[in-house]
Amino acid sequence: MCGIIARIGADDGVDRLLGGLERLEYRGYDSAGIAVENGAGLAVQKCSGRVGDLVDSVEDSGVYGGIGIGHTRWSTHGPPTDDNAHPHTGATGEVAVVHNGVIENHAELRDELRDAGHEFTSDTDTEVIPHLFERHLADNDPEEAFRQAVRDLDGSYAIAAMVEGEDAVFAARQGSPLVLGVDDDEYFLASDVPAFLEHTDEVVYFEDDDVGVIRPDDVELSTLDGEAVERSSEVVSWDPDETGKGGYDHYMRKEIENQHVSLANGIEGRVSEEGEEPDLDEFPAGTFSGVERVQFVACGTSFHAAKYGTQLLNKAGVAAQAFRASEYDGSIPVDSDTLVVAVTQSGETADTLAALDRARRASARTVAVTNVMGSTAARTADDALFIRAGPEIGVAATKTFSSQVVALSLLSHRVSLDAAEEGPWDDPAAYYDALEALPNHVESVLDFETAEEVADRFLGSDAFFFIGRGLAYPVAIEGALKFKEITYEHAEGFAAGELKHGPLALVTPRTPVFTVVTGDDDETTVTNAQEAGTRGAPIVAVSPSDHKITDVADAHLPVPDTHPDLVGLLANVQLQLLSYHTADKLGRAIDKPRNLAKSVTVE
Template sequence: MCGIVGYVGKRNSQEILIEGLKKLEYRGYDSAGVAVYTNEGLQIKKSKGRLAVLESKLGEAPLAGHIGIGHTRWATHGKPSDVNSHPHTDNSSKFSVVHNGIIENYIALKEELIEQGHVFVSETDTEVISHLIASVYEGDIVKAVQKAVTRMRGAFALGVLTEYEPEKLVAVRLSSPLIIGVGEGENFIGSDIPAILEYTRNVYILNDGEMALLTKDGVTLMTLEGNFISREIFRVDWDIVTAEKAGFDHFMLKEIYDQPKAYRDTMGARIDESGSKVVMPEVRMTEQQIRNIRNVHIIACGTAYHAGLVGKSVIEKLARIPVETDVASEYRYRSPIITPETLVIVVSQSGETADTLAALREAKKNGARVVAVTNVVGSSVAREADDVIVTWAGPEIAVASTKAYTSQLIAFYLFGLYLGQTLGTIEPSYVSEVLAEMQQLPEKVEQILSQTGAIKEIAERIVAHKNLFFIGRGLDYAVALEGSLKLKEISYIHSEAYAAGELKHGTLALIEDDIPVIALATQEDLFEKTVSNIKEVKARGAQVIGLNIEGETELAKVADEVFSIPHTHQLLAPALSVIPLQLLSYYASLALGHDVDKPRNLAKSVTVE
């Protein structure tokens, strides 16, 4: 979940490294550093804090050279500090390494290297890599990296330089994303495409167990065993502007406003011209394979897990197949019952989430078919799954996910309808009805976005409280969980979400005078029961902010304040009801003066367990 960038060519590498790291700072921002080969040899500058701190240092004492590596860090081993920042070197300072991921056996390697006389200065696992490469170097940096990698266990993406071979940059990937940018007389590495898109649209996407040797004149791809690889260049067809704020104050706000387009793009060609049928050519299961599905496991982390909870209800209702939802970090360790009749759906915005990848591999090992829902073409889950449903949300930069989450909802609606129409568990008229409503969602999101003033006022009131609760039933409960997560991750207000029917089983003890309770009541068949739960918290002094469907009038009689979303099919309500909750979180964070796009202690892409 850190950011890597590297350059070799004719230009000043420092400038390219810094600009690339700016595009990746959302991946890690507690420290940053660069290593550049200069006339004085391999020179390193790094510092704790945001990238601006490093940029200031380099402004005072720039590093001039045509090859370099850079890194922006999210701490895993060792607290944020200058010495723990990347790049790391060996004792001779002749080798330099940047690293994403975790080296699981670093302690054993470190002890072995200390016995050989190596002296370590940081708390990181990464420093071990630079010492290990130095210890096996015999004049060929590629072979030295290959030897070192065979000793390492864990997940890693590496960029490696040595003063002994100053025209070469080595890149390695194992379970952590890394791409190669191909230019004219210059080449690049990056942990994500935005880092290099300003300079080239031609990329190689490294697979697990692959490495690359870059010089200014070319790129050589090979396996970690040294076997050469031939691969076509992937052409990036989206614009760098989509990764910028486009006039909004924050990426998160821009991405909230991007959602109507993301809905349209994700639906795209997956609805036939008549509007009465879902078409999903990317799902290559035959009708018989679909009929053979006996159960579905949905596996994801965080926000993607909350999308999976909606997906569970959608698939069970439409396809009548039992569905389990699992937090990916727990899935492997509970010995799940997986058979060839199990369909596993993994959900990951980045497609690189370590726990989700591990669960995917566990499922495949046990014979299950895997469908991936991801926002990144060419990501690990996309390559390793049997079928891939890409969510066309576009790049999402803010740490708190918004448009990636709602695009995942759209993907689940489409997939649920696809399963249902294939199995005959829903009538064609029902499919047409839901699809017609789905195609109106973008316009209805725009209606909600026109009412941000009312949500901003609510947000500015709730920030006076240290605790807050969300309640809901059915699909509303799934959305309440996501609303609560958004609020706490960017405003730092303690927030919890509960199934409204569970209040009497302990939660009511936490309700006291004036505590805000946000009550979702968009599900018609559960509305009366939800109202009863609202009365329970009102009787104990809570201030209730209700969220209902436009045209419903009863909620206003029991809640202190009501915000209404446009009328839609009950099944699709989460795609609308989450929008005001996203805005609520945004404005609460803003009112408290926090960094909306980069909340403390969090990173965008969680590529370690």
């Protein structure tokens, strides 16, 4: 949630700040602002609305400076107004701050500062930080004043701050991501690597309690207590071109189209030469011997991917459950015989990190399945498996879902072979043959898509239902989530057998039912669809062309005939296209759906 950018260099860096904010806008787009040091003091420019509104404002004002900070906001404390936009300044205007996270003791600090004569102009929790910084500046140098201000805070934060007359940015992290970009003659700070990837791919990840002082020619990192620390740099393998639209109207469409590439990357080198089992460098045979149960923790789309992994493990005889990370509390038994798999695209999802922390404190073995090297989840779990999907900018997850499912399929097979001495499939070679053909099958769905026609046919419906059974169920609920995220239309996903236990009362001729079938135990799902059809609901089959569901369907979203455990991923591509075309026809902000942001870093 929210995006931070800072640039530290000798020449004018305003364009780099604004460019970074444009690339971070998926993290929040309620308001935006920058502050720069131009030799005559701090110049602050901010406004409610999109980054484009800020760009227009900056161009009109002529703001310039080599050292600056910027922010694009997703509102937590206070509505999206000019006053609530970051950067925030203190009473004298000599300090400017941008902040991600939540300051839990902001109300007490605000009362204390008000009693000391400070006046506040916003509703945000962030505004206490520059006031604290200024108060401590009265008796300390800027670095020590910043440390003391940070020590006053309870909660989560990634902070970048500037002081008038100082050629430096002061930074701190606790529970919210912050990464340093290193180039030959300039530095960057950001909440996400894509903010500066076109300028440098060398990065240093801040860890909790790190404090940084970044000057044009120097970086000093230390703990909050002032002890110097060394953080090694890494090279990010993402291509800077992946963070652009590449000629597409929307990032989401580009990322749907890019799935065959991300899937190929996720599969490459991860299947044994015999083609019968996973070959994961991170997890050689025997890694998970002794595991008695597996618990997945995840949120949103990642939770739906986790449901996929759960079912594969259960098929192999391994006890597995998927928990919504926000509900993973002390009532759930977890011990040293438990493997806890945290599934998180960004590796920074606050609820998932909290669940991961609980698992670690209970001595469970932990694995992070994530897209981002250097993320908090990757660094705090015992091990990490990267999905290799590349950067995803659209708020609605697309290519990362399919890549998560593939990674979890490989991991689940490895775990089941180690823990139960058998896998989810009687013929694993057939599964892996189909897996290696999956990227080509995705391409064929994209080449011959029918989703736009179906979207047009059912535009204006009262509600949209998605049903499935077995491995089609997580695809159904993911399809419904994608639809509601970007169309703002009422969509619900159900286990097919549950339709008659209440939801059938909502079915009308204006409620299309999208029925996902995979070719594995589909008889009852077809019956469930027919039950809705007899009540007048249009049935849309999402299936291979020769499936019998097409005999009772009013419309069809076809997918190639492949292994039943992979049909769902091809169906998912069709449902993503359905959501995309429907949202486009409704004129929705597809890449920036209302009230949502890409990386949910607050609980």
